Amino acid sequence: MPEAGSEFERIAALLAALPPGEGVVVGPGDDAAVLRPRDGRDLVATTDAFVEGRHFRRDLLTPAEAGARLAVANLSDLAAMGAEPRWALLSLVVPKAWSQAECLLLERACARVLTADGAAIVGGNLAAAEGPFAATLALLGDVERGAAWRRVGARPGDVIAVTGFPGSAAAFTALALSGSPPSRARVPAAIVERVVAPASRVKLARALAASGGVTAAIDVSDGLAADLAHLCEASHVGARIDQASLPADAALNEAARALSTVPATEGDVLTRLRLGASDDYELLLSIEPSKWTDCERISHELGVPLARIGEFTSGSARVLAAASGREMPLDVPGWDHFSEQT
Amino acid sequence: MPEAGSEFERIAALLAALPPGEGVVVGPGDDAAVLRPRDGRDLVATTDAFVEGRHFRRDLLTPAEAGARLAVANLSDLAAMGAEPRWALLSLVVPKAWSQAECLLLERACARVLTADGAAIVGGNLAAAEGPFAATLALLGDVERGAAWRRVGARPGDVIAVTGFPGSAAAFTALALSGSPPSRARVPAAIVERVVAPASRVKLARALAASGGVTAAIDVSDGLAADLAHLCEASHVGARIDQASLPADAALNEAARALSTVPATEGDVLTRLRLGASDDYELLLSIEPSKWTDCERISHELGVPLARIGEFTSGSARVLAAASGREMPLDVPGWDHFSEQT
Numbered sequence: 235m236p237e238a239g240s241e242f243e244r245i246a247a248l249l250a251a252l253p254p255g256e257g258v259v260v261g262p263g264d265d266a267a268v269l270r271p272r273d274g275r276d277l278v279a280t281t282d283a284f285v286e287g288r289h290f291r292r293d294l295l296t297p298a299e300a301g302a303r304l305a306v307a308n309l310s311d312l313a314a315m316g317a318e319p320r321w322a323l324l325s326l327v328v329p330k331a332w333s334q335a336e337c338l339l340l341e342r343a344c345a346r347v348l349t350a351d352g353a354a355i356v357g358g359n360l361a362a363a364e365g366p367f368a369a370t371l372a373l374l375g376d377v378e379r380g381a382a383w384r385r386v387g388a389r390p391g392d393v394i395a396v397t398g399f400p401g402s403a404a405a406f407t408a409l410a411l412s413g414s415p416p417s418r419a420r421v422p423a424a425i426v427e428r429v430v431a432p433a434s435r436v437k438l439a440r441a442l443a444a445s446g447g448v449t450a451a452i453d454v455s456d457g458l459a460a461d462l463a464h465l466c467e468a469s470h471v472g473a474r475i476d477q478a479s480l481p482a483d484a485a486l487n488e489a490a491r492a493l494s495t496v497p498a499t500e501g502d503v504l505t506r507l508r509l510g511a512s513d514d515y516e517l518l519l520s521i522e523p524s525k526w527t528d529c530e531r532i533s534h535e536l537g538v539p540l541a542r543i544g545e546f547t548s549g550s551a552r553v554l555a556a557a558s559g560r561e562m563p564l565d566v567p568g569w570d571h572f573s574e575q576t
Numbered sequence: 577m578p579e580a581g582s583e584f585e586r587i588a589a590l591l592a593a594l595p596p597g598e599g600v601v602v603g604p605g606d607d608a609a610v611l612r613p614r615d616g617r618d619l620v621a622t623t624d625a626f627v628e629g630r631h632f633r634r635d636l637l638t639p640a641e642a643g644a645r646l647a648v649a650n651l652s653d654l655a656a657m658g659a660e661p662r663w664a665l666l667s668l669v670v671p672k673a674w675s676q677a678e679c680l681l682l683e684r685a686c687a688r689v690l691t692a693d694g695a696a697i698v699g700g701n702l703a704a705a706e707g708p709f710a711a712t713l714a715l716l717g718d719v720e721r722g723a724a725w726r727r728v729g730a731r732p733g734d735v736i737a738v739t740g741f742p743g744s745a746a747a748f749t750a751l752a753l754s755g756s757p758p759s760r761a762r763v764p765a766a767i768v769e770r771v772v773a774p775a776s777r778v779k780l781a782r783a784l785a786a787s788g789g790v791t792a793a794i795d796v797s798d799g800l801a802a803d804l805a806h807l808c809e810a811s812h813v814g815a816r817i818d819q820a821s822l823p824a825d826a827a828l829n830e831a832a833r834a835l836s837t838v839p840a841t842e843g844d845v846l847t848r849l850r851l852g853a854s855d856d857y858e859l860l861l862s863i864e865p866s867k868w869t870d871c872e873r874i875s876h877e878l879g880v881p882l883a884r885i886g887e888f889t890s891g892s893a894r895v896l897a898a899a900s901g902r903e904m905p906l907d908v909p910g911w912d913h914f915s916e917q918t
Binding site: 260263279311356363368370375 | 601602605606607608609610611612613615617618619620621622623624625627629630631652653654656657659663665667669698699700701703704705706707708710712714716717719721722724726727793794795810
């Protein structure tokens with residue numbers, strides 16, 4: 235069943251103001267985009283969807299903020315491969331409750347965030363349908379041939395490092411929903427900023443890739459413990475995380491304290507936030523020990539927080555070492571055993 | 577808000593049985609797919625979405641049939657560029673009303689249809705969300721550098737040709753919904769087959785591209801008159817269509833006769849079906865007159881119906897020439913003036 239005639243006008247309006255991308259032979263407006271790959275590079279391709287009510291709430295995020303997060307969710311996948319973003323396709327499913335102006339705000343914010351990392355929206359699709367608003371982005375990038383980072387490659391002894399402050403997204407949601415109506419006013423400003431305008435880690439990833447030393451990588455979109463588990467399973471290694479080294483700043487500490495007063499929250503809230511489910515779009519990296527200092531310097535030069543939080547081990551056990559010296563299994567989900575012990 | 581843990585298992589199940597694709601360096605299971613482009617080729621990229629209730633109805637299409645149509649909707653965009661399909665990303669938004677088995681059926685049928693044209697699903701996304709089921713496919717292909725067909729390029733005097741039997745999809749929907757409950761039993765079997773297992777025109781497109789002679793192309797997913805208008809506007813030409821040359825077979829004739837008895841249907845039903853809104857995934861081609869015989873022979877060898885339905889003209893008028901010799905404006909949507917005159 236074809237779209238209404240006005241779809242063409244809406245797609246045209248959505249795409250008209252976009253800057254043309256590099257390597258774009260045919261952009262929006264034909265049956266498909268035509269793109270010119272660079273010699274000696276592999277392509278890297280990912281897709282991520284944002285569905286209203288599932289991945290974002292309209293009472294907590296503006297359309298533009300949702301668009302920016304959708305862009306970063308995809309950019310984060312490319313950063314985790316050490317790749318350079320180039321082209322994107324944006325597909326929207328739009329219910330009557332969304333105006334064309336709101337769609338444009340989302341799409342322009344998405345395009346602006348992509349452009350900052352060198353990627354252009356080269357095509358897309360627009361469908362009117364009842365149900366929740368949904369935006370699906372497919373992002374293409376490239377990387378020097380054979381040089382893509384993977385989840386496999388971490389070795390026992392490699393440094394475990396993570397960017398930013400995982401747990402911030404979980405803190406945002408938990409605090410915003412801790413009262414009625416849901417409100418961002420309950421969330422520390424620095425945490426709100428991290429969620430509504432998340433930083434892309436693409437530039438850091440490209441700089442680290444150029445310097446060498448990263449042996450495996452994954453993006454932290456499910457939570458630090460869960461994504462560490464994925465990386466360990468792919469690399470057939472274990473991991474030992476130092477609780478004291480897990481990143482936290484004043485804002486995350488403040489959020490954890492505020493959440494400690496919420497009746498449903500139990501145990502060591504800060505640790506649960508930092509390790510549990512949270513879609514922060516940070517990078518979890520395995521780094522050769524001899525290259526750690528180089529990597530630390532690069533992250534410092536780029537102004538990206540990069541914390542050394544532990545090391546990969548032989549075997550398959552993943553443990554959290556508390557300040558007391560006690561080691562606990564680093565399991566997800568649940569944390570029941572953990573909250574009992576702290 | 578991250579997905580539940582079971583998402584990983586479901587994605588793994590969805591992707592496990594897929595055949596590996598050519599040029600796939602890293603397939604499903606990492607943060608992104610890594611793909612090796614072929615030297616001397618341009619990439620071609622498109623995306624299309626199928627939303628339950630908007631693009632398909634569960635009482636009229638099985639999950640596997642919806643998956644096959646989603647694949648062909650995207651393949652058709654690549655065929656219209658003369659490109660060869662290679663890799664795809666499949667993103668599903670799944671409400672509780674859809675079982676994992678149904679998702680698998682849709683996904684496998686989609687993969688099977690893609691594989692027949694040389695493309696592999698190399699990644700995707702799965703999100704649980706309330707609302708209608710939605711599947712978004714992003715399809716990548718390649719084409720000899722600089723050789724992609726476009727909507728621009730048709731010249732006055734070029735032959736207008738179309739594959740298959742546009743209007744079949746519209747006939748299917750109109751007949752199936754002409755009684756209560758909606759039923760495929762009212763639709764001629766050959767029409768049902770065209771809709772539930774639409775043919776991909778990729779092989780024809782590649783053979784025609786190799787022989788030369790196609791000066792412009794578009795896929796007929798909105799209806800013949802509407803897509804012809806897009807091509808004419810892009811190429812800055814007019815068009816003259818011979819009503820007597822528009823393709824119809826016994827099944828489409830039968831469907832038109834059946835629809836003539838439906839109270840809401842007026843005017844020349846067969847012509848309205850063939851020119852009006854209908855998502856048939858056929859190709860509308862502009863062909864150099866001297867190459868028409870070659871193209872006709874190739875289509876015959878491949879068993880694809882290809883009808884010569886008119887020619888492009890100078891100016892911008894699009895007209896339909898009736899058997900009587902009378903010419904009428906070829907406008908969409910509406911057909912009110914047309915139904916009055918026939």
